[in-house]
Each structure stands twice: as structure tokens, then as C-alpha cells.
Amino acid sequence: MTDEEAPSMRLEIGSVNVRGLDFGHRTELADHTLVIDHDELRALVLDDPHFTDVRVRLARPGESVRLIHTLDVVEPRWKVAGPGGVFPGFVSPPVTVGEGRTHRLAGVAVVEVGAPVPGESTVFRDRLIDMSGPGAELSPFGRTLNVVLEFTPNLALFPPESEVMGDVLAGTAESNEYVRAVQTAGLKAAAYLGRTAAAVAPDELETFELGPCDSHLPRVVSLHQEVTLTPFLYGVRVSLPLGAMIHPNELFDGALVRWNRGYVGSTYWEQNHPIVRELCRHHGRDLNYLGGIVFGGVTASAADKEASSSSVSKMARLLRADAALAVGINGSNHAVDLMLTIQKCERAGIKTTVVYNDVGDGPDDPGFIFAVPEADAIVNAGCRDQKVVLPKMETIIGGELLAAPALDARGELTVPMRYLHGAIDPMGHSRLTVRFE
């Protein structure tokens, strides 16, 4: 079957611009203000034995509020027409999504907040959001209307000794189950709120479709590296060292949900993936966007890294890609997987560009854990270790101390940029960059 004969997936994204956020008697969208029935939303989340309580709080841009222990951030969306629903595998059946029409509450975010539970890994866990001051300018979630879910865990599910971690990175089975419950609750809330836009005429409508195009245009694939702590694809949490194909429209419907830890990314940016959207907008104009390959996982050995990079570059070749745009995760062993993938793509004649965070500190540190000479087209998406001074906020949501190290969040706080949720995610929304002099 040729490109021309293949039926293409077509998705309309209707954006409803939301300018106000309040509690009220009924959850609805009234004149661009999202009104939330507090008790109904609370009851929806509490319908899960993992929680003994949840506080629903609102945090708006300009308020003197700091959210700590923030986990995933999700944008409210609702499937208006077409197969399946939003967040397949969590709140709708795990069938292929990305067709029909989806409405989104533009400017609203659901933010999950919770201190670590016993046995939960605190590696790379600390992320925070300031609703005013310099932190709000740097983090995109300081500029969204945030519906904050603050969870109280049911500690009966964590028997004595269950806090003992065999694996410091992954945490215990009990804690992982709990984190999944938190993630599910955030997605349920996002769908519940998104539903208010079901019958509302959107302010903007954009159509995403990788239709047939001029065969002379360069064929481009996007490569999406995920952190070791694997994401959920259609609700399935599976390590993806060998890669999996994804259509951009699936991301927009929430098929890829980010494991809510690791300093990098959130479900919000998968739903609104700036690089994917940019490639879609160029499709048919000056490039032929073929789709994405999601990859990454625990590659503990050199052999795993060979297998992973070989498989991902092979998939790009199978797609007859001329070029690959990679969203890379610098630091730790992901850096090796990414660089080997770039090398193998380039050696197969596939031109690469990478969006990448600087992880260095000090003039002697080049900011790369590992690099190959073939990585000669890098977009610097900001430095994880840039120090940021955040002034005192009047209200702290989520606790008082950060997890590790236990910095006091109540006063002025100096933290590396990686602590600011979403400030420099390599999905490409930010203008923050580093110039080396």
C-alpha cells in the first residue's frame, strides 16, 4: 500500500480558552470561567482505597502560592467525536485514539501533589511550582489556572517493613501501586473537567492530519526518549528499549502518560507536545512527517544499549526517514542510549537534530555525560543546574519540606532549574537556553 492509498488519521483539536477558575455548585464552563463542584470532584478522586482524603485547591497565576511535592501535570480534555476517549487505558478503553475531535481547556492544568509514601523512591522527585515571582515566569505551570489535588495516602496499604526498598530507583511494589493510583486520579480529574467543554464552541480549531504529500519533501521522524522510569502507553507500563511507533494524534489524546517523576516532562507536554505540533504544522509544506518513535528504558548493560540504539535507528530506516528530530534526556545512562542512536542514524544516512538539556555546572564541565561527534546539531534547551532564587510565598501547598534534600520551602529558596516543573523540558516549549562564552 502506498502513502496515497493509506487512510490518514485526522484529529481536530478545539481549544476553549479559560480565563477564570472558581468553586461553585455545579461543575461547568461559564463564560470562559471553569467552575468546579468541589465535593463532586473530591468524591470522584476518593473513590479509590489508596486515599483517605484529598484536598482540592485552586492556584491561580499571580497568587503568592508555592506548590511542592508536585507530581504529574495534566491538561483537561474530552473526546467529542471519534473512537475511544481521552487517556486510553486509564479513563477510557485502550483502543487506538487520535481521530475525530477532542476539546481542551486551554490555560487549565490539573496538578497532583503529595509527599513521598513509605517505600517510594525520592530520586529526582522534587519539583515545585510558584504562582508568582521569578518561578512563575520560568515554569509554564506558574501561568496556568491550576486545579491542585493534594492526596492523603491510606497508610494501611503500607504494612511495616514495606518501606524497605530493594531497588532505590524504582521503590517498592506498594509505592508503585500508589503512584499509579495518584496518576489515575489526576487523569480522571482531567477528563471530568475536560467534559465541561464537550458542548462548548471552541475559540480555536486546529486540524492534525499526516495526509499524503509531495514525495520530494524530506521524510522526518521524531524520536522521543523517555526516562528510565518508563511511561504508560495506553495504560501499559512497559520499558521500551526497542522502541514503539506512535502517531502524533495519539499523544494529543493522552495515549502517552508520563511516569510522574524524573525532573523531565509531564503528561501535559505529551498532550501539547511542542515539537510534535511544530512538525505537524510543517507537514506537507517543507517536510513529510512520518510519526514518532517512543523509546527508552532500563538499559543496564552495553549490550542493552547496542540493542536499543540499533532497534530505534532501524525503525527510522524502515520508515525510510531522511531526518530524525530527537527529544533527548541528558544525564545518566540515557545519554549513552541517545548518543548511540544518533550515531547509528547518521551512519545510516539519517540526518539528526537533538533538543537537549545542559546538565553541567562550572566552566570545566562541558555539560554532556557522553557524546558522539555525529551529534553536531544540538538545540540547547536550558541548563538543569542553573541556580534560581525563589522568594518566600505566603501559602505553601503540599507540606513544608522538600523530599531530598529536605530543604525548607517556607522561606526564600535557592534551587537548581530542574526543580521548577516544566521550566526546561526538552519537549521544546521554552526559550531558555545557554550560551557558552
Next chain:
Amino acid sequence: MANLRVVHYLNQFFAGIGAEDKADTPPGQRSGPVGPGRVLQQVLGERAQVVATVYCGDNHVAEHPAALDSILTLVAEHRPDIVVAGPAFSAGRYGMACGEISLRAGERFGVPVVTGMHPDNAAAEMYRTRVWIASTGNTATGMAPALERMARLALKLASGTPLGPPADEGYLPKGRRVFVLAERPAAERAVAMLLRKVRGEPYTTEWPVPRYQRVTPAAPVRDPSKATLALVTTGGLVPRGNPDRLESGYATKWLRYSIGGEDTLPPERWQSVHGGFDTTRINEDPHRVVPLDVVRELEREGGIGRLHPELFTTTGNTSVIPTLRRFAQEIGRELKAAGVEGVILTST
């Protein structure tokens, strides 16, 4: 600003003493500019005067550590306002001498110091973060433009004028990070860069990949049966409960623990807190990352002389390179002072 005093350093070849056969020439000096120094004087113009030229043979300076002190003493005699070294182009030994003299002259005299070399010169990577290095061509055919660039940098530094970005001013990046907002988001820049690359149009990376410093491995231990060995790990192995709070990532410290009387590392007493891999297997049997059990066997069998009684440990996970380099130097000094001749370094 009248007549700044410039002292110029050259090797024996450019000072007109002779070629490779004169590379053992000890430090010396001439009054006023010599050889390329005359061009330097021209491009400096009236604002600065080359008052003296100090020289030394490339081999001499490489083989006699005291030569550097002699060179700096000669430079000091002329009370410089500016020191210029080279340019060394791609020459290895000359580049190292220019780098080291520039570094020390800057520290000692507190005046602007500028050298010049090709970016691929090994000395460039060694010194560029600490010394102003003008980017030059490969060979002496590029002498005039190199000196012009060096003179411009030196005069600018002497006048206290802030320098612009490396590409505009012609010096090698010193590694200083300037945090800025780009005109467009990363997504737009990335797609534009990819399109240029795939079309065969010129493109510029925002961030060149590094040339890594290579560490020359030490010679093999001559006679292990008489040697003291030590166990060092970046696998985050600590006493259970992690009493000294070693970090799981972004380590800020290394630790040492006595293993003097121990034959084994039982899992009830030791654990890994490394946050970059699945630690389950190590926490079942810590010898999987620190092989104390087999090293003790070797010690008893006479395969090695003796095991150093302390385990050195840290977490090698997402740490920045200067921190890890410091850990390595600090641990290395301790080991050397303790007479350790070999190390089994287990990473993860």
C-alpha cells in the same frame, strides 16, 4: 592610556635561535620585539610597546619544571602591563608552554595575558577555561591575523572593555555559561535546524560536543603479590541505613568506611543507595559491586600483598564532571599517601 609595557614569550624557533636542534635552549631574553614580535608591535600600534622578548627551548621547558619559574622571573623584570605568549598554532609542546606561562603570569602579575593556538591543540582544551586563547590557524602562515587578534584582545582586556561572545571576538570559549532567552522556542529552532541540515544548507549547533580529556592509564602493578590494593566504588555502597546520608544522585561527597577486620560485606550490614539502576541484586549480595570476599581470598592465597583497610565510596549518578574529578583527585591523594599501588574501581 599611554604606552603599556608588553612582554612577549616565544619558543627558540620563533625567537630565531634555531629549530629542533636548539630545543634544549634554556630561558633567555632580548630587549624589544624579536621575529613575530615585530608584527605584534605593528598591530599593537602606539598604545603599547613590546619592551622585551623572553624565550625558551620547547624541550627545555617541557623537561625542566624549574624553567617556568625562570621564565616568569625574566618576565617580571620588565614590569609588564600585558603578557603575550605565542601564538603556538598546532605545536604541542609550544602550546603547553604558552598555556602554562599564560596561566601563571596572569596569577602572578594580575595583568591581561593572551596566547593563541588552534582549537585542536591539546593545550587549548587544557587551558581554555583559565586563559584567554585567541583562535588561530594551523600553521605560522596565519601569523599576521593571529597576532592581530591577540593584540586586539590584549588591548581590550587592558582597557577594561567587556569582551563580546567568543565567535565575535575570536577567542576560544572559556566555558562560562550565560543563561539567555532565545528568540524562538526550542521546538521551532530544532525544526529549522533539521531542515537546513537535511537540505545540505549550512547549520550551526547551539552546543558543540566536547573533546574529552583523556587520562593516561598508569603502568600495570609490577608484582601484585607484594602490592597493596584498595577497593573504590562509585556504586553507592554504604552501611545499611546510610548513616552519612550519601546522596542517590548528584553526590556532593565521597566517604570512607573501615573494612580492616572484615572478610565479607553481608547484606544485613551493607546496601547500595545508588539511584541510577536497579539495586536489587547488589542489595542481595553487596559483593556484586565491591568484591571484598574474593579479594580476601586472593590476599590469603598470596595473590596480592595486602588489602588497604578502607573502602572508598560515592555515587556516580548524574554528577557533574568537575565534582567527580575533585573526588578522584582527593581519593587518589589519600591512596597514594597510604602507599596503595593498585585500585579495583567498580563502577555501575
